[in-house]
Amino acid sequence: MTSQTIDSTGPGDKAPEAPSDxxxxxxxxxxxxxxxxxxxxxxxxVALDGTIVAIANPAIQKDLGATFAxxxxxxxxxxxALAVSLITAGKLGDRFGHRQTxxxxxxxxxxxxxxxxxxSSIAAVVTFRVxxxxxxxxxxxxxxxxxxxxxxxxxxxxxxxxWGMVIGASTAGGPILGGVLVEHVDWQSVFxxxxxxxxxxxxxxxxxxxxxxxxxxxxxxxxxxxPRSFDIAGxxxxxxxxxxxxxxxxxxxxxxxxxxxxxxxxxxxxxLFAAFSVWETKVKEPLIPLGLFRSVPLSAGVVLMxxxxxxxxxxxxxxxxxxxxxxxxxxxxxxxxxxPLTGMMIVxxxxxxxxxxxxxxxxxxxGGMAATAIAMYGMSTLETDTGSALMSLWFGLLGLGLAPVxxxxxxxxxxxxxxxxxxxxxxxxxxxxxxxGSLGTxxxxxxxxxxxxxxxxxxxxxxxxxxxTPAQLGQASEAVQVGVAPVAKGTPQPLxxxxxxxxxxxxxxxxxxxxxxxxGVAAVAILVALLTKRGENAEAGAGVGHI
Numbered sequence: 001m002t003s004q005t006i007d008s009t010g011p012g013d014k015a016p017e018a019p020s021d022x023x024x025x026x027x028x029x030x031x032x033x034x035x036x037x038x039x040x041x042x043x044x045x046v047a048l049d050g051t052i053v054a055i056a057n058p059a060i061q062k063d064l065g066a067t068f069a070x071x072x073x074x075x076x077x078x079x080x081a082l083a084v085s086l087i088t089a090g091k092l093g094d095r096f097g098h099r100q101t102x103x104x105x106x107x108x109x110x111x112x113x114x115x116x117x118x119x120s121s122i123a124a125v126v127t128f129r130v131x132x133x134x135x136x137x138x139x140x141x142x143x144x145x146x147x148x149x150x151x152x153x154x155x156x157x158x159x160x161x162x163w164g165m166v167i168g169a170s171t172a173g174g175p176i177l178g179g180v181l182v183e184h185v186d187w188q189s190v191f192x193x194x195x196x197x198x199x200x201x202x203x204x205x206x207x208x209x210x211x212x213x214x215x216x217x218x219x220x221x222x223x224x225x226x227p228r229s230f231d232i233a234g235x236x237x238x239x240x241x242x243x244x245x246x247x248x249x250x251x252x253x254x255x256x257x258x259x260x261x262x263x264x265x266x267x268x269x270x271x272l273f274a275a276f277s278v279w280e281t282k283v284k285e286p287l288i289p290l291g292l293f294r295s296v297p298l299s300a301g302v303v304l305m306x307x308x309x310x311x312x313x314x315x316x317x318x319x320x321x322x323x324x325x326x327x328x329x330x331x332x333x334x335x336x337x338x339x340p341l342t343g344m345m346i347v348x349x350x351x352x353x354x355x356x357x358x359x360x361x362x363x364x365x366x367g368g369m370a371a372t373a374i375a376m377y378g379m380s381t382l383e384t385d386t387g388s389a390l391m392s393l394w395f396g397l398l399g400l401g402l403a404p405v406x407x408x409x410x411x412x413x414x415x416x417x418x419x420x421x422x423x424x425x426x427x428x429x430x431x432x433x434x435x436x437g438s439l440g441t442x443x444x445x446x447x448x449x450x451x452x453x454x455x456x457x458x459x460x461x462x463x464x465x466x467x468x469t470p471a472q473l474g475q476a477s478e479a480v481q482v483g484v485a486p487v488a489k490g491t492p493q494p495l496x497x498x499x500x501x502x503x504x505x506x507x508x509x510x511x512x513x514x515x516x517x518x519x520g521v522a523a524v525a526i527l528v529a530l531l532t533k534r535g536e537n538a539e540a541g542a543g544v545g546h547i
Contacts, residue, residue, distance in 0.1 A: 030210030032150045036159050038204040039143035040166040042106050045113075045194050045201070046136040047167040049078070051174030052181075052190055053129075054320075059187040066122040073126045076250050081133025083434040084242045088235050090141030090427025091287050095230070098145035098423060099209040105139030106205060110198025117188040137430075144426030146209060148414050154357065157411050161353020164406040168345030168399070175320070176335030183332065234279055234287035241272035245435065249442040257446050288424055292417060300531035301412035302428055304365065306436035307525035308372070308405045312398070314440025315376050315518040318448065318511045319395075325483030326384055326504050337388060340396035348403030356408050356534070364404040365412075365529035371401030373522035380515035384504045401522075405529075412532045440521075444514040445481075451510040452481050459502045465495070476503075483507045 028034055053074060061071045093101040112131040119125045143163070151159045181189045248265035255262050280286040293299045323334035355364050375398035382391065410429050417425035456477055460468065468476060476486040485503040487496050 028208050030150065031208065032155065032159070034204075034208045035146055035150045035210070036162060038201065038208050039102065039146055040163060041197065041204060042102060042139050042201040043143050043163070044166055044170045045106075045109055045197050046082075046140055047170035048174050048177070049113075049132065049136070049194070051171050052178035053078075053174075055175050055178030056182050056187040056190045059182050060122070060125065063187065064120070064122045064125070070122045070126070074122075074129055077126045078129045078133045078136075079434060079438065080243070080246050080250065081130045082137050083246045083431060083438065084239050085134050085137035086141060086431040086434065087238060087242075087288065087424060087427035089137040090145070090423035090425070091231075091235075092138065093142040093145050093423035093426075094421060097211045098142040098149070099205070099211045101138045101423075102142035102146065102209065103202060103205045105135045105137075105142060106198050106201045108135030109139060110195050110202075111135075113191040113194035113198070117191040137427075140430045141423045141426030144410070144414050144429065145422040148422040148426075149419060150210070153415070156415060157357040157407065158350060158353040160411050160414070161350040161356075161403075161407045164352075164403070164410065165346050165349035168349060168403070168406060169342055173335070173342055175338070176332060179330065179332035179335055231280075231283050231285055231287040234276060234283060237272055237276035237279060238287060241269050241276055242431070242435075244269035244272060246438055249438040252442050253445050253449070288428075289421065292421065292424070295416045296531055297412050297533045298416040298425070300528050301409045301416070302432045304369075304405065304525055304528045304532065305409045305413070305429060305432035306439070307521050307528060308369070308402065308409065309433045309436025310440035310443070311372055311376055311518040311522040311525070312402055312440070313437035314444035315379060315398075315515055317441050317444065318514060319379070321483040321507075322382065322511060326507060337391060338395060340392040341399040344396045344399030345403050345406070348400050349407055352404035352407045353411075356404065356411065360534050361408040361412050361532045362530055365408045365532055366526050368401045368404035368408070369522050369525040369529055371397055372405070373401075373519045373526070375401055376515050376519035376522055380512040380519065382508070382511070382515075384508055405525075408529075408532070411534070415534060440518070444517060447514045447517050448510040449477070449481055451513045452477050452506055455509050456480055456502075456506050459506050463498050463502050465498060465502065479503070480506050481510065 057071050057074060060066065060074065089101065089105075109132055112128045112135060116125050116128045116132070119128060144160075147159050147163060148156065177193075178190055181187075181193065244265045248262050248269065251265075252259075252262045277290065280288060280290050319338070320334060323329045323337055329337065352364055352368070375394050378394035378397065382394075413429045413432075414422055414425045457473065460473075460476075479486040480503045483504065485496075485500040487499050491499070
């Protein structure tokens with residue numbers, strides 16, 4: 001293999017270090033805590049849009065006359081663009097400055113949001129959602145890069161804890177805010193709300209954020225101090241690999257896991273990832289220096305983020321259907337029932353940051369995944385008539401378990417990377433979470449579908465309901481997988497009650513099995529957490545550089 005080095009400092013230069021005092025920067029420019037507030041406002045938009053839009057989808061479908069498949073692409077287009085672009089966007093921040101990429105991301109994201117609100121066709125909505133994902137990808141790794149460059153090591157965990165608190169609160173609070181806006185204003189307001197938030201983030205960013213490239217020996221005015229080539233082939237190979245993987249996960253529920261198209265895209269993803277890995281060992285300025293992954297803690301942090309997202313996103317996917325379609329709650333009520341989850345993430349994230357600073361990441365991360373596993377097991381015991389108190393117990397425990405993992409795994413990934421690669425590390429962290437979420441939804445969705453397909457015919461027959469043709473059974477199964485009773489118009493009330501009972505019981509059996517699988521994934525993640533450690537040598541940029 002070709003010898004490569006990650007270290008971008010010149011001979012005799014010292015590796016860059018984070019400031020030793022969080023108040024060392026004079027005035028507003030570069031002040032760590034004001035920097036945290038600024039990036040938190042920006043990432044809030046991106047995190048909020050991951051869940052708030054789901055509440056608006058039915059209204060968009062009705063207003064624009066869209067098909068169900070078209071509405072699905074409002075979400076899929078956003079996540080696909082986000083997942084494919086994150087690592088490349090992080091590299092752009094490392095090269096051109098995280099301040100610049102953050103500001104561009106904020107302006108683009110807010111602009112795309114406003115354009116969606118003004119759109120009169122579903123094609124325009126989907127197109128601008130893709131742009132939202134692309135600009136969101138610029139914004140998220142840049143935020144982590146700015147925190148890494150601004151905060152000293154002893155304060156970084158606390159900063160990431162507060163950053164994680166904002167993301168957790170925004171993600172979990174999206175359905176509540178979305179329900180209020182759609183119910184009392186219109187679906188366009190879900191997107192228009194990003195415009196003033198983006199404007200605030202822009203003003204704060206211009207006044208507060210500092211370009212740290214000079215501290216890395218890369219002046220924006222000195223073309224010789226920055227990389228003189230860019231890994232275009234690496235970008236194409238990695239983007240193609242990520243696209244094929246995420247596309248397969250998105251389409252697998254419709255195509256089926258045994259379908260040749262699903263495995264063709266998965267196989268294509270594997271080949272492209274392999275080609276990317278070979279290319280990165282030979283190119284002068286690699287997109288991702290593979291020496292990064294010689295750091296066991298960093299690699300463990302990436303794997304841990306994937307496993308956490310599988311358990312969390314996949315398990316939570318069915319909870320929304322459980323609350324709305326089985327318990328009959330409105331979107332606002334369902335969001336309010338998830339407040340214990342939100343609240344514990346808000347409270348737990350900064351506490352987890354303080355605990356990780358004191359104890360290191362291993363114990364808090366392992367404990368967090370253990371709590372997550374117990375919470376997912378508890379959610380597997382939910383029934384059609386489970387009360388709010390018991391639900392709140394499991395939701396709250398899940399939030400308490402997720403908080404240290406969100407904070408700790410992020411710090412392990414970003415903190416164990418050299419300062420000059422903090423954007424790439426931030427992109428890895430976010431990409432791992434997006435892939436894990438897509439994997440969780442797809443794999444646990446397949447578990448749910450398999451269980452429902454297996455149990456529904458017997459449950460239907462045991463209830464003495466009229467027989468169904470294979471086509472009718474397939475349609476009924478699709479409805480039951482999201483907790484909906486397949487009741488035709490004009491069905492007598494006694495029959496409606498029987499069908500509803502069968503549908504909900506069958507859905508519960510599928511959700512229980514999916515939750516148990518999620519609990520198993522979380523249990524495996526406990527072992528991975530034991531491989532992590534704090535990024536104590538992260539500033540030694542050359543330490544991971546040789547392949």
